[in-house]
Amino acid sequence: MIKIKELSKRYGKKNVVEKVSLTIEPGTITSFIGPNGAGKSTLLSMVSRLLEADTGEVLLDQQTIKKWKSDEFAKRVSILKQSNFMNVRLTVRELVSFGRYPYSRGRLTEIDEKYVDKAIDYMNLGEMQDQFIDELSGGQKQRAFIAMVIAQDTDYILLDEPLNNLDMKHSVQIMKILRKLVDELGKTVVIVLHDINFASVYSDRIVALKDGKLVKDGPTKDIINSTSLREIYDMHIPVQEQNGCRICVYFNSHA
Amino acid sequence: MRKNSTKLILLLVLSLISILLYAFYDIKGGFDYAFPRRVIKIAAMIVTGVAISYATVVFQTITQNRILTPSVMGMDSMYGVVQTLIYFFAGSMSVWVVNKYLNFAAAIIAMVLFALILYRFLFRSDKHPIYLLLLIGMIIGTLLGSLVTFLQVIIDPVEYLSLQSMLFASFTKVKAELLYIAIVILIISFVYGFRIMSKLDVMSLGRENAMNLGINYDRMVMNILILSSVLIATSTALVGPITFFGLIVANLSYQYLVTYKHSILILGASLISIIALVGGQFLVEHVLELRTTLSVIINFIGGIYFIYLLLKESRAAK
Ligand SMILES: Nc1ncnc2c1ncn2[C@@H]1O[C@H](COP(=O)(O)OP(=O)(O)OP(=O)(O)O)[C@@H](O)[C@H]1O
Numbered sequence: 065m066i067k068i069k070e071l072s073k074r075y076g077k078k079n080v081v082e083k084v085s086l087t088i089e090p091g092t093i094t095s096f097i098g099p100n101g102a103g104k105s106t107l108l109s110m111v112s113r114l115l116e117a118d119t120g121e122v123l124l125d126q127q128t129i130k131k132w133k134s135d136e137f138a139k140r141v142s143i144l145k146q147s148n149f150m151n152v153r154l155t156v157r158e159l160v161s162f163g164r165y166p167y168s169r170g171r172l173t174e175i176d177e178k179y180v181d182k183a184i185d186y187m188n189l190g191e192m193q194d195q196f197i198d199e200l201s202g203g204q205k206q207r208a209f210i211a212m213v214i215a216q217d218t219d220y221i222l223l224d225e226p227l228n229n230l231d232m233k234h235s236v237q238i239m240k241i242l243r244k245l246v247d248e249l250g251k252t253v254v255i256v257l258h259d260i261n262f263a264s265v266y267s268d269r270i271v272a273l274k275d276g277k278l279v280k281d282g283p284t285k286d287i288i289n290s291t292s293l294r295e296i297y298d299m300h301i302p303v304q305e306q307n308g309c310r311i312c313v314y315f316n317s318h319a
Numbered sequence: 320m321r322k323n324s325t326k327l328i329l330l331l332v333l334s335l336i337s338i339l340l341y342a343f344y345d346i347k348g349g350f351d352y353a354f355p356r357r358v359i360k361i362a363a364m365i366v367t368g369v370a371i372s373y374a375t376v377v378f379q380t381i382t383q384n385r386i387l388t389p390s391v392m393g394m395d396s397m398y399g400v401v402q403t404l405i406y407f408f409a410g411s412m413s414v415w416v417v418n419k420y421l422n423f424a425a426a427i428i429a430m431v432l433f434a435l436i437l438y439r440f441l442f443r444s445d446k447h448p449i450y451l452l453l454l455i456g457m458i459i460g461t462l463l464g465s466l467v468t469f470l471q472v473i474i475d476p477v478e479y480l481s482l483q484s485m486l487f488a489s490f491t492k493v494k495a496e497l498l499y500i501a502i503v504i505l506i507i508s509f510v511y512g513f514r515i516m517s518k519l520d521v522m523s524l525g526r527e528n529a530m531n532l533g534i535n536y537d538r539m540v541m542n543i544l545i546l547s548s549v550l551i552a553t554s555t556a557l558v559g560p561i562t563f564f565g566l567i568v569a570n571l572s573y574q575y576l577v578t579y580k581h582s583i584l585i586l587g588a589s590l591i592s593i594i595a596l597v598g599g600q601f602l603v604e605h606v607l608e609l610r611t612t613l614s615v616i617i618n619f620i621g622g623i624y625f626i627y628l629l630l631k632e633s634r635a636a637k
């Protein structure tokens with residue numbers, strides 16, 4: 065279980081994340097939503113130790129994450145950032161193999177290779193596994209990075225806007241894979257999403273941030289309704305029910 | 320992978336040929352006199368080449384770029400500054416000069432500090448555009464150079480002569496007593512290096528990806544900065560500054576051996592260095608008959624190559 069307690073971060077005079085507390089239950093998909101600049105990425109970075117919090121703490125299995133050893137932590141929690149820039153030329157397969165580093169330390173065993181194969185398969189990258197990353201399209205590249213995180217095989221997977229650059233088919237595919245990882249393998253996924261319909265259809269729980277503060281936290285059905293959404297986005301968002309899914313039709317709303 | 324091992328073997332053969340040529344070509348008359356001298360020079364060139372290659376490749380990995388090198392950022396000018404300051408304040412008879420080890424240690428410590436400050440302010444915070452960093456590097460280099468000149472003008476003329484001989488080390492005037500320290504330092508660096516090769520590979524994915532994969536990134540950066548400062552200090556003390564050398568050999572290695580593996584990249588760059596230095600010195604001594612020096616040639620070719628890389632980078636940025 066990951067427990068976030070009164071976590072805060074400020075840059076200059078601005079409280080970017082302000083006293084956020086929440087618990088991430090194992091075996092669920094939690095979506096972080098909220099306007100640009102709300103602090104979603106910053107919160108995720110602090111939970112994954114990429115960024116140090118100013119105050120407050122994060123507990124992983126009752127132990128503060130500061131006390132975890134880097135290599136052990138990397139076997140439990142993985143994160144994929146919003147943008148990834150690299151200075152080296154790597155093939156898709158080489159990149160995905162890096163996901164095994166916490167276990168293999170650079171020397172892949174047969175078991176590691178199996179995980180890599182599986183992750184490549186999951187992300188439909190089989191045909192381009194020997195292509196160089198910098199020769200792929202934005203979406204293909206994004207999928208290669210997601211495959212790396214899947215190969216890392218951690219209990220907790222944190223993804224910052226992984227659907228960036230992806231077409232509808234691949235977005236749906238990735239959300240389904242995440243669902244499968246949670247339902248079949250018992251993983252826990254925390255994901256930042258801008259398309260609230262993906263959040264509505266695929267997540268168990270939604271956490272909404274606004275101006276650095278946690279404004280909503282609850283089961284998906286409690287958040288996806290016009291009243292809550294207005295509070296988060298200051299916008300009228302009609303919600304329609306379709307085949308048991310709640311769909312937000314915001315394309316021509318006005319504030 | 321297979322192709323890379325063939326390429327490395329080719330480089331190895333070429334370096335051996337250069338070494339043999341330099342050691343035995345045209346060695347008339349006083350073999351007993353000339354041969355040991357040539358061996359010392361060869362050893363110095365190998366140590367220098369390997370130290371610069373190693374330092375440059377790891378520096379470029381942690382700074383996430385392929386154009387800036389420790390030398391371009393002014394790290395080897397720092398060596399001159401330290402020596403000049405020592406001569407200025409302590410004098411050539413002081414223990415800081417007479418004791419070679421102490422002198423060397425002082426230079427290394429100053430260079431490590433310089434590297435840490437440089438990193439802290441230039442590379443750690445938000446990503447600055449490469450041109451800005453380059454400009455700052457040039458300014459720092461010029462500033463340090465002027466400081467050295469200024470102090471040298473007001474220093475005692477006798478001291479000045481002795482300082483000059485210290486700063487103008489070159490391949491033809493290797494200081495043998497420093498060679499042993501240099502070899503020891505290089506061996507220690509490699510023992511440490513073997514343990515971190517795969518970590519370096521992960522670090523080339525960038526700070527956040529590396530941290531995600533369990534690398535203690537900031538501590539590694541610190542260690543590597545120290546490592547590369549020590550190596551640059553070693554090579555500068557041995558043969559003097561050769562600004563653009565690291566840039567050439569590191570980039571040739573990246574281009575020739577397309578891989579992310581540091582073990583291969585560093586080995587490749589080291590072999591290329593040996594070919595360039597030993598082969599180059601052979602040409603300078605036997606073909607050009609010492610009408611110019613190797614450092615001049617290297618900086619000339621290196622400067623052109625540097626401009627080429629900059630242009631390529633700016634085209635890629637568009
Ligand atoms: N390194 C930094 N220095 C100063 N301010 C920062 C820094 N990083 C983030 N901020 C500020 O913190 C706020 C939150 O940023 P964050 O990236 O967490 O937002 P976000 O919710 O992920 O937004 P988006 O949906 O656009 O990705 C923003 O106002 C941003 O300007």
Ligand SMILES: [Mg+2]
Pocket residue numbers: 104105106146224
């Ligand atoms: Mg963000």
